[in-house]
Every structure is written in C-alpha cells, then in structure tokens.
Amino acid sequence: MSEQSQPDMLGEQVEALNHKLKTERARFQAIQEIGTALSSTLNLDVLLALIMEKTTKLMDADRSTLFLMDEEKDELWSKVAQGTEQKEIRIAMGEGLAGWVARTGETLNIKDAYKDDRFNKKVDLESGYQTRTILCQPMRNHRGKIIGVMQVLNKHHDYFTVEDELLLSALNGQAAISIENSKLYLNVVGKNIELLDTQERLRQRVAEIDLLFQIEKEMNRAVHVDRLIDSLLRQAVRAIPCQGAGLLFKQGDEWRLFSYSYLQEAGSAARGRIVTPVRGVSMLVAESGTDYRSNEVDHDPKHDPMLTEALDLSPGNAVCVPVPGGTNSLGALHLINRRNQPREGFTRSDLKLLTVIAGQVSSAMLLAQQRTEELNESRLSAIGQALSGVLHDLKTPLTIIGGNAQLMAGEDDATERQESAQVIMRQLVTVRNMTGEILSFARGEANLLLQKVFVRDLMAEIAENLKEQFKSKKMELILELNYADELRVDSAKIQRAFYNLANNARDAMTAGGTFTIESQFDEATDMVVFNLTDTGPGIPEELRSIVFESFVTQGKANGTGLGLAIVKKVVEQHGGTVSFESHSGQGTCFTLRLPRNPNP
Template structure:
C-alpha cells in the first residue's frame, strides 16, 4: 500500500481550484476570522464593562446592546429572576430603545428556559407551542427566530435568562449558541456582583439610617432627661417653667419662648413665664380664646407650625410685637395632661433652621409641653395642699397663740388699772406707752397669723418654749428609734424661748434623726439632741456617733437628690432641712469625723 506524504490531499484540493476560486476562499476565511475577532473583542469589552462599572442598570443595558450586535440579532432581552422565583423582570433593546417588561416563570420560551434551565434555539417562533404570541400582539413586534440561554450561579441555580431575537442573516447557528453561552456566563457574573454590591450598599444605607435615627433618638432622650431634671429640681412652678424653657431654647435656638396659661376668669391665655431676647414683649401677651391661633391650639389640643408672612403671623397670633421686630416662623403646642388642657407653649423665630419647625420638632415639643403640664398640675396641687396645711397648722397652734396672747393681755390689764388710778401726767404717759407696746405685740401676732393663712408667708412664726418643744420631740423620737439599737440623749442647758414655726422645725429635726438612724442601723449607737445659747444665738445640735459623712458627699450634702449608700434614699432630706432653716433666716452647720460621727447644728435667734 502506497502512503502519501502529509498535505498532499490539501495540495491536490487547492491545485484543482481556479485563481478566482482561491481568492474567494481566502476572502471567506478572512471574513470568518474578522467576525471571530469581533466577537472575541465584544466578549472582552463585556468583561471590561463588568470590571469597571458598578451601576446595575447601566451594566445590563451595555450587555444587552453588545449582545445584540455580536449575535447579529434584531433585539436582545435579559431577564432577572425575582426573589420569590415566580416572576422575571427584564430590560430589552430594540433600535436603541430600552424598555422594561415582566413575565411569569413558565410563560413563553424565556419562562420555559428559566424553569427547565436548558438552552433553546427556535427557527420559527410561531411553530413552537411554548411561544407566547400575546407579547408580539401587545408590542406590535414580529418574532421569527429565538435563541435563549439560562443564566446560573455557581450552584447551578437559575438567576435569569438572556435571549436574542430575529437573526438578521438567517437562523442562529451552533456557533451562536456557544457565543451566547459565553456571554451568558459573563452576564451571570455581572448580575451576581451587582446583586452583591446592591446588598452591601443597601445594608450600609440601612446601617447609616439606623445610626442617624439612633443619634437623633439619643439627642431626644438627652433633651427629655434635661427637661425632666430641670422640672424635678425646681422648688416652684416658676422655676420649673424657666428650667424647661431654657432646655427648649437650648435645643431650638429661637428669639423667644413663652408659656401662656388659661385664666378662666378672663377667658384668655395669659403669659406666665417667658425667656429669650423677645421675652420682654412676649411676657405681656394676653390672648383671647376666640379668634387667635393660640386660642385655637388650646381649644382643639392640636399643635400648629406657622410659616407665614410677617403680617399674617402678627394678625393670627395677636402678639404685642413692638415696632422694628419681625416674626418669621413660630410653633404653638398645647400644654395638656390626660384630659386637662392648661395652656400653650409658644416659640417664635427659630434661628438655626430657616424652615422653622417641622413635625419631628412638634412631637418633641409636645412631650416637653406635657412635662410643663405636669409641673403646673403639681404646683396647683401643692398650693391646695399648702392651704390645707396652713389651716390645719392654724388649728393645731391656735391654743399656743392664745397662750401667747395671755401675757400681753395681762400686762395691758394691769397697766390699764394703774392708769385709771394714776393722777401724775408723766406716769400716765409711761403707762400708755407700755400698753401700746403690748398692743403692737398682739397686732404683730395677729398679722403673722393672717399672712400665714393667706399664703403670704410659708412660716407660722410664734414664741415657742424650748423645753416644751424638745420634750414633745424626744417623745416622738423615742418611738422612731424603738427596736433600732439607737439610744436617744437629750441635753437642754438653754430653757428659754425661740421664735419659730415649730411644726416645720420638728420636720427638720425628724429628717436629721432619720439620717442618723440609717447611719447607725448596722451596729446601733447614740443620737444626741442638745440645745444651748452660744454668742446670742440658740443652737440646736443633733449628733450621732456613726461612721461619718462619706468623702463623696462633701460639698453636696444639701443638694436635692444627693444620696449615698441608702437603699431607698431620695436625697431630699437634708435639702428640706436646709430650706426650712433658710426660711427661718437661721444658720446650718455640719461637722463630721470619719469613724466618730456627725453633728448638724441649727442656729436661731432667741425670742
């Protein structure tokens, strides 16, 4: 058998072709090579797009456009499977126009490919039972050939479908199937990367949003804490309102803020307290319930943000705005507690935000206004309680007052009899002066009682004999110290009288005694009450032999809510003692030796 050398068959075939045929063959080969290079460059460009572009929509649009060109198709569509795996949304291109369409999985050829994860090449769509002609009818497009490729992740799960329609020079070939499979691989990477990028961005946005909300919430909580502290530490309604308004303007820098409380007698909202640069004229506000913005807010119990022109704002608020002043914005919030409405909070001309006040601000100001309502309600309740206490105190001390009146009345009676018997003019004048002095003393007692009953004075001052006061106090303290291991010692070198409110001074003594009892609760000890006169002052000394005052409490003993080491301590006891002593214009001193005990000394003027 004769063996032919390699290349002989090809050489014979080439030799049998004419020159024109050879040139045509070379041209065809060159065109195939050009198309192959074009497709290779197209796939490389798709890869470059995937590497350089992060915007999901732009990447998909570029893939669709370049796939249409590479495949020589009339149109390309890329479907993305939804999270519930039931529908697909897509972007399709036709003549440069991109549209979004939606299909159910299993609907049409693309839906079939998504469900069964197999490539489909159809030469005549209308002869394929899987084709959904309704899409053509609605779009006016005529589909002929279809090449459809599933897009899958690393676990072979379908994430989408890419399809090209209507091959421009015939039908889609096996080479086209391989090319679309390669493009589909690139598109799958793109989709997965884009989804991952979107997930990361979404989580970062959610995290940032949560952080911003947390910061905002933290600021709100801190503001409300400051408001609550200012209101709780206040000793009067005026102090509470001032403290809360200061916190309000600290959070919302404005020209001024005013609390207007309802006056039933006038049927108007009357300024109770105002602060800020505009406080002077805000404090003069007295607004009718009818025909004013504040009255409407009060009646409806609904806050209002005002962003009006200057004149509209002036006309609606009816505020006594002085010449040269301008109103740019305002917020008016009802002061309510449960079903009761006490007035309104008005803040004008916010400085840190030209837009004025927003819904979030109204919500926070509503909480602040509610705390104001609580302060007003508590203040009124305290006023009523103090009135009742004053009447009760007057009743309890009336016998003592009557006793105090006996002495000057006896003196007056004696001098009056002497005056009737005396003929000497100078002596009669002397008796008249002495009688007048006693009458003045009685008048002072009566005026003191009247001032206390009217609430003009917080103290019912009268002459109290120390021996009687200490005897009653000792009896109560022995009952307080019963079964506690605390021994009571009473020393009263001074046995004269003191002008004081004995009910309140007894309360101060009890607070000091309870502090001592708690300090001595673990091992017992001695509590001593000693009254003596020192340098013209009567000193009430309350001593214990306990552990002494902790270093942490030095310098803040008499502050409200200052407490240390007490399980149920409120930190108010010593603050109350200090207030009572101050009301008596007395002195309060404390000495403490660690491990040896503490002494509180109250100094009062003798009667």
C-alpha cells in the same frame, strides 16, 4: 488544470480563515469592551440597558431583552423602551419562550418563531413587530443558579448559529457577574441606609430619654412652678433648636404666659406675666387640644403676636401643642423660629418630640401645683406656727409699750406721762392693725377706709415708730420727701405695708445698714411713688419670681411668709402697683405706686 485549482482552493481557505480570524478578533475585542463597559456602573437600570445594547450589537441582531428572576413572585421582569420612558414588563415562570428557558434551563435557537407553539404572538400583534429568529439562553451566576434569561431577536441576514450560542453564553457570564455585583452593591447600600436610619432613630430615642430624664430631675428638684417652667422651656429649646419658646396656661382665673428666648442673656430666667389672651394659635390649641404647625406664621390669620412680642422676635415658622390635663388641656406649649433649618421649619419629628415634652410639662406642672397645695395646706393646718410668727412681729410694739409703761410708773411729771401714754396708744393701734391685717388677708377681705392725709405727716409717724425699732439694729433711717402733700389712702393699711417692708429690710441687714424712704409725684399718671431701699444682701435669685406669694420666706426662723403678700394686696386694693429691683450684695428697692386720689 487540477494542479492549478488546488492553490486557488488553498487561497480561498486561507482567505476564509483570515476573515474568520478577524471576526473572532473583533468579537473578542467587543467582549473586552463589554466587560470594561459593564464594570463602569453599579446602577442596575443603566446596567441592564448597557447589556442589551452591547449584546444586540455584538450578536448582529435586531433587538435584545434581558429578563431577571423575581423569586418572591416567581416571575421574570425586564424594562423595555417605550418612547422616552422605560416600561416594566413581567411574565410568569413557564410562560412564553423566556419563561420556558427560565423553567428548564435549556437554550432555545429558533429559526421560525411562528412555528413554535411556545411563542406568544400577541406581542407582535400589539406592537406590529415581526419576529423571525430567536436565540434565548438562561443566565447563570457563579454558583450555576439561573438569575435571568437573555433573549436575542432577528439576526441580520441569517439564522443564529452554534457559535452565536457560545458567544451569547460568554456574554451572559460577564453580564451575570455585573448584575450580581450591582445587586450586592444595592443590597449593601440598602443595609447601610437602614443602619443609618436605625442609628438616627436610636440617637433620637436616646435624646428623648435624656430629655425626659432631665425633666424628671427638674420635677424632683423644683419647688416652685415658675422655676420649673423656666427649666422646662430651656429643655425644649435645647431639644428642638429654635429661637424662643412659650407656655400659656391657666392658673386660677388668670392666664399666664411664660416666655424664654434663646437670644436673651445667658443665665436670665424665663419671663412670666399675666395676659389677656386673644383668639390666636396658643389659645386655639389650648382650648381645642389639637396640634399646630406652620412655616408661614406671619401670613396665618390665626397667628397672634402675644408670644412673638414677649420674645421680641419676628415670626417665621412655629409649632404648638396642647399641654394635656385630663379631660381638658392645661394650656399650650409653643415654639417659634426653627434654628439650623429655617427654610424647612419644624418637622413632624419635632411635633412628635414636642408632644412628648408637653406630656412631661403637664405632669411636672400638676406635680408642682400639688406640692404647693400640700405645702400651703400643711402650713395652714399648722396654725400655731403662723401665730408664733405673728407674736414675733408683735415683739417690738409690745417692748415699746412695756418700756413706756415703766416710765409712766416712775414719772411724776404729768407731761412726760402723757407723752408715754401717747406712745403706748400708737403702739396699741399698731398691734391692732397688724393682727387685723393678717385676719383680713386670711378671710380675703378688701375693705378700705380712705381718708386724706399729708405725706409728710404719714412719713413722720412711720419714721417715729421705725426709729424705735432700728436703734438696736444699728440701722439708719433716711427720709427723702420730694413730695409731701395730699394723698387719699387707708392710713392704717399703708403703714402696715411700710412696716412689713421695713421689717424685712431690718431682718436682712443683720450687721446694720441704711433704709431709705423716698417720695415722688408722677404728674403723667397722677401717682405718688414711694421707693423703699435697703443696703442688705438682696433677695435670693430663686425667690425673686415668687416673693409676693403667700408663705414665701427665707432666713427668718419665725417668719410667716405673709409680709410681702400683704404689701401687694394692700397696694392693689388702692389701685396701685408694687415692684422691686434687687442685686446680690447691693440691696433691694421696692417701688410702690399709689394713685393720689383713688376710686372708692
């Protein structure tokens, strides 16, 4: 019987070994699957959940928890499922079983958790869970440093064995590699993000410095405020891509609005005009000194159409900042319709950059105004230069007077002498008017002596004097009187305005040319319109926005720069307007619109 039991015993042993071999193969295959699974992701949250899921299944346990070290806070942390959400839990080093393992680096294999004083029963009491067996083991990286603790609870049908400890150690080794790789990846990604952020901030800073450099160049180069503003608005639209920009500022007692559209013709300058501002965004920002930013401008009750109408744009989004000027702001810098990112609109970064630009605009405007004031003061103080220009303008009438005086001296015919005397008298009136106009302009006087004249007579007298001046310049005078009837004006002042325009044309056409005076009547406005056209080289582009300002001159060695300023003042005193069109190489046409019967 003993001989028969021995084969049976051997069979049982072989069967046990086969079962054990199958179990080990299954575990080995499971470990391979875990390794493959762990290498499939670098997301730390996904990785932790995957490690706990695979460990629980392979250890034939109820649940697992993986705690990671937080060296800065000297704590262990983990994320556990709580309903549909993940809740983070933290325990201090040395607290509970996991804290003890993390502190000592030893493995704990407990068959009855409630008999171990280190076990924290509070968790079971709060959750209603019953902890029986626990296998808790430190997780080490490739340098042997503890980076976490793996805790497995309640093995099914049995206690945790030494083989389970070895298996968990193998799993911990794989998990540690995956966790370290994930942390390294996240660290590299974080560094790359920091690097990209730093690179972007550096790019923005370089762009700001370049912008400030360009503005500084314009400040040093620009002579007139209008040209400077045009350049600054272009720089703003280039630095913060948008469809249009506007600058509202006060000059003396008047508000001026300059607008520049990205969509307008290349090479065209910003348009400036005097405006009557309404209580809108630009004015509110200028007066309050506070910023404004909106992505729904058309629904904003504070919006005013002043800038969008000037730019011919439909408002979408906008940003506006004050232009600082000491205790009070000088005005407001306004951008409309962000390009490249129309939905997002203008950002806080745009607002900050625009504030920097506004600060430079303030400095540039104050500097340009200071230069203009210094230039005007310098010219006013050099009164001798201005007088020399006046004497230059007097040459022609004085020459005519001298010539006719000589004719009278050698002429026996009384009729001829009388004609020469009349010519001399007219020229003396011209001289008196010229000096009187300059003195009145300097004193700011605006008195008019209105009287009824006929346009045909007024033009005949002007033509007679101009023909004498044009003879030596090879210039032809053409009169086209489409309206020759009544007009109420200060004849002396109007003649002086015509003479100033004619003298400018004469000086510009050095090789001769044609000067045409055309008159028309506009029934719709009851205005008499005079077009004075020359065939000269045209007004230089850089002077076109400032030709009516005092002391603006070019190409005349002894010019005072007051001629066109006097023209504008005289026309406006009559309640009229003056404008011009000029084309390089084709000539210039000044248009004077005078009310036929102005109010006294």
